[in-house]
Amino acid sequence: MNRLVIPSPAKINLFLKVVGRRPDGYHEIITLLSRIGLFDTVVLHFDQPSISVTCSHPRVPEDRSNLAYRAASLFFEALSTDDGVAIFIDKVIPVAAGLGGGSSNAAAVLMGLNQHYGLPFSDGELRKIGLKVGADVPFFLFRHVAVARGIGDDLQMYEDLPPMSVVLVCPGFEVPTAWVYKNLSLGLTNREKRFKMINLKEDFSRVKHRLFNDLEQVTIGKFPEIRSIKKALLNLGAEAALMSGSGPSVFGLFKDAQQATKANHSIRRRGRWDTFLVELLLP
Ligand code: ATP
Numbered sequence: 001m002n003r004l005v006i007p008s009p010a011k012i013n014l015f016l017k018v019v020g021r022r023p024d025g026y027h028e029i030i031t032l033l034s035r036i037g038l039f040d041t042v043v044l045h046f047d048q049p050s051i052s053v054t055c056s057h058p059r060v061p062e063d064r065s066n067l068a069y070r071a072a073s074l075f076f077e078a079l080s081t082d083d084g085v086a087i088f089i090d091k092v093i094p095v096a097a098g099l100g101g102g103s104s105n106a107a108a109v110l111m112g113l114n115q116h117y118g119l120p121f122s123d124g125e126l127r128k129i130g131l132k133v134g135a136d137v138p139f140f141l142f143r144h145v146a147v148a149r150g151i152g153d154d155l156q157m158y159e160d161l162p163p164m165s166v167v168l169v170c171p172g173f174e175v176p177t178a179w180v181y182k183n184l185s186l187g188l189t190n191r192e193k194r195f196k197m198i199n200l201k202e203d204f205s206r207v208k209h210r211l212f213n214d215l216e217q218v219t220i221g222k223f224p225e226i227r228s229i230k231k232a233l234l235n236l237g238a239e240a241a242l243m244s245g246s247g248p249s250v251f252g253l254f255k256d257a258q259q260a261t262k263a264n265h266s267i268r269r270r271g272r273w274d275t276f277l278v279e280l281l282l283p
Contacts, residue, residue: 002047004116008040008089008108009281010099011136012166012244012251016213017194018184026135026151027181029214032158033136034145035281036166036251040101041090042068042108046116048084051076057091059174060102070133071106075113078129079120085113094274096174098245100140106133107140127153144283161282162201165260167238167252168276169229169267175219180246183218204255208240211253219247226250229273236263 015032022028051073053066060066064073068087076083087109093101110126121129123141130137135152147156196210220226226243229250233241237259238252254260264277 002045004044004112006042006044006108006112008042008104009035010038010093010101010104011035011139012099012168013213014211014242016215016245018186018214021186028150029148031148032145033139033148034161035140036168037278037281038093038099038168038276040093040105042105042112043088044109044112044116045086048086050084051087052084053087053089055089055091057095059095060089060091067102067106067133068109071109071130071137072113074129074132075110079117094170094249096176097170097249098175098243098247099249100136100245103134103136104140106130106137110141145280160201161280162204163282164280165254165257166278166280167233167254167260167264167267168249168278169233169251170249170274171223171225171229172274173223173248175223175247177246180215180218184215204239207253211240211242213243215246216243219243223248232267233263236266238263
């Protein structure tokens with residue numbers, strides 16, 4: 001087959017603690033990540049003379065800086081071939097919104113190419129290629145809820161999340177991840193907050209005490225609207241609400257799918273923010 005269609009999901013961070021800064025400038029974090037049911041679609045056309053990218057979203061680059069392009073380029077380099085592939089990305093995941101869309105697209109390209117070429121790379125080898133593209137790429141290749149440590153390369157499966165409905169609210173502006181880390185004062189991060197591998201399936205009410213994101217202080221400092229979104233979600237019955245990644249997207253977690261549906265409609269009716277009603281992608 002010379003064409004492959006690959007769903008490319010978004011992620012949310014249910015916990016994100018910045019642990020330190022390495023001499024090379026990278027931040028080390030501990031984060032709990034889950035994929036959610038909000039998808040871009042990545043289409044690969046094989047047997048092309050070179051690598052090319054087209055994307056339905058006008059602000060996503062179509063040159064070598066596209067993470068999907070970089071993934072294909074590193075894959076072919078590792079395979080020592082000068083083959084090409086045409087990549088089309090139908091973008092649904094809001095861009096630069098803390099939802100990992102670009103990293104997910106890169107992972108989809110790596111999985112698709114590996115499948116097409118007869119699995120030349122093991123999962124571990126593919127994750128190493130993915131890490132060269134970006135810190136979140138290995139997580140998307142892992143395909144489980146995961147605790148990621150370090151710069152994204154140390155992944156541990158986390159099986160203790162209950163099924164939850166997620167109302168995702170995206171305020172429509174973009175926040176560059178690099179800007180957030182640049183403005184993070186490590187002295188102000190919450191040193192007391194630790195990630196504990198506890199079972200959240202047993203008691204849903206524990207979920208809200210576990211949710212945490214060190215980066216909220218930076219992004220909310222500049223965009224207080226994020227606090228208003230959190231409040232709106234909690235007023236509408238969310239068990240907990242948190243900014244994802246470096247923001248600005250905020251998610252509310254609901255035990256009850258009907259209540260989530262109502263909350264989603266209620267926020268959408270205000271006409272101020274984009275909203276999505278989705279589920280956590282649990283295995
Ligand atoms: P990060 O993974 O850095 O936290 P994010 O999840 O907030 O980022 P993305 O949607 O992945 O946001 O986009 C971040 C930036 O990466 C965008 O501003 C865009 O210019 C660039 N980019 C490169 N490739 C892609 C892609 N395939 N999809 C979306 N953005 C891309």
